[in-house]
Amino acid sequence: MNNYPFGSNSPKSFNAYPRGDFDLESGTIKRIRRPRNSSFYPIRMIKSFANRLHYYYKLHPLLVFFISLSFGVTILIVLSLYEHHYRMLSNYRKLDDGFNINYPFAKLKNLVMVAGHSVYTSSSCGKVDKEDSWFLESYQKNPGQAATFLAHIKEGIEITARDGEALLLFSGGETRKDAGPRSEAQSYWTVAESKGWFGKEESVKWRSLTEEHARDSFENLLFSVCRFRELTGTYPHNITVVSYDFKEERFAHLHRSAIGFPESRFLYTGTPASTSSKEAALKGEALVRIQFQQDPYGCSGPLKRKKVGRDPFHRSIPYPNGCPEIEGLFRYCGAAPYPGSLPWAL
Template sequence: MLPSPVLSNRRGASQHLRTSSLSNFRRTLSLLRARSRFTNLSFTILAGCFCVSFLYNLAFIFSPFSPTLVAYTPPQSILSTIARNASLENLSHLVIVPGHAIWTGTQPDQALDADRWTLEEYQRGGGSYRISAFVEHIRRGVEITLKDDSSLLIFSGGQTRLQSTTTEAESYMRLATSLGLFYSDSEQTSHEPHFPRATTETYALDSYQNFLFSLARFHEITGRYPSKITIVGYEMKRRRFEELHRTALRFPAHHFEYIGIDPSANEESARLGEVKNGYAPYKLDLYGCHDFLLAKRRARNPFLRFHSYHASAPELRGLLEWCPDDPSLVYNGPLPWDVYE
């Protein structure tokens, strides 16, 4: 008869323990629920902010218009090395001389020496008449710049030849200086050796990039974009620049001038080559970023150089990256020269 009371006591104690534990659990759960109201609200707010930030960053990365939405300032490590010439900050006229080859000479009498030029195979032969056109482009570009105090001359052309360690632009500048084009003989001793309103753009790999990259380089030098552009090049490339490149960049026609100078000899094969390998491909691929024209850029970049214009000309980022699936589609984002339309 004795075991029964013991069992009864154990059952009562167990039930009391369960009741007490359940009561404690409910109180704890109630407390946690009361606190979670604030926690859940905070979590919801944070999650919402994260989603907005994530979607905004995706839009910034993939949208061609993102550069104008957020002001970009290069890091101080870069800005601390930049000291613009105050006399250049009000320039408004960009004069571009696109490069076609690399001059390796050092003396004025070597200007027309074919052995002092790094030429493509199609540029060889026929005497010096083709080279004379290069020199005349340089002369005319300097003449235009000297006549207009608001102009900046930019020789444009990258390190396009595996045989040379310099760029087309730098060689053009060296030739212009060697020929004494910036100052007359009487002025040489009274002026600084470097003509301040002439510089180089050393990354362009084709005519479209000569145009676009020179705009970015103008901004690097002056802190602004030009309101007028003059390009000096081959007459046979006039249509390419006026009808295609200018249209692709949407630069206003009434603020643009092209001066064409062809070789003295009438080279019909060169004109046909321009239509076949220049005008026609760009008419199908305005920004030169597909197939044939892209392959030409790669072939002209043996040293794997790339430009800095995403940072130094952030207003042009969308245009710099514009390569639509439809190669004839014109860029429709905002551009600094829209105000001149």
């Protein structure tokens, strides 16, 4: 007797039933439904969407056109914002690329800025509270004026002493021709040194520096932010400005808004003007506020002319080389707020 192996190669093997499910009741074979070819399904979806779009376009051509246009513009805006954001973050590391930069004050997080208002001209530091030791404009020649400068210096030092993460910057350029090539910032630093840093030398002197190019109050703020970036490698988390109390609206609202800095992280400390100059100071401040309301960045008209007049030695301003992430803010000139992205707004 011959034994044949079972299997597909066996001469006895055959398909008893066709492929499929056999229905015993009806005696028919149910064909197995083949799955759709998934590789062609997305193409059919796209074609279907295109056909529907074409159909609706025939019914409502203007509506479909405006919807498509709006969608396209939205995509372009999103891509533009993403590209600008990516470029700004890339620029944030621009200064460090290829270099092993150790920022001297990398651990400091907050900025205390004292705005300069005059240049110290005396050859001796023994009369810092006397008006004839300072170069004063006609509107500044009032009894007690020098004492207000000292009050600003002392206030900035005391605020810095209370904050171990603060960097103190005296801000102000070489603004007076007859005072010689001496800056307001260096004058304030020298006076602080002569006063022994008001008893806070050990804790404050090592983190007190100057910003020596500002020609007006807006530049006091903007340039100091850039100078902070140069010294720490980052931008300040909190900003405290020290100046006259009647200038609070100008700094805390107009200038802060112009650079888009968060209100919750911006502090202002104002000291009073001398009694004899207060009335005139308030009138002058009202005029300057109106000018900055019309020209927030001080880049045209009377504010521009004032800055030019306060640069008698034609100093080249190094910014924004030290803060490339906000180069656009330095170049911007307009009545509306700066539309670009800013590091402190991320």
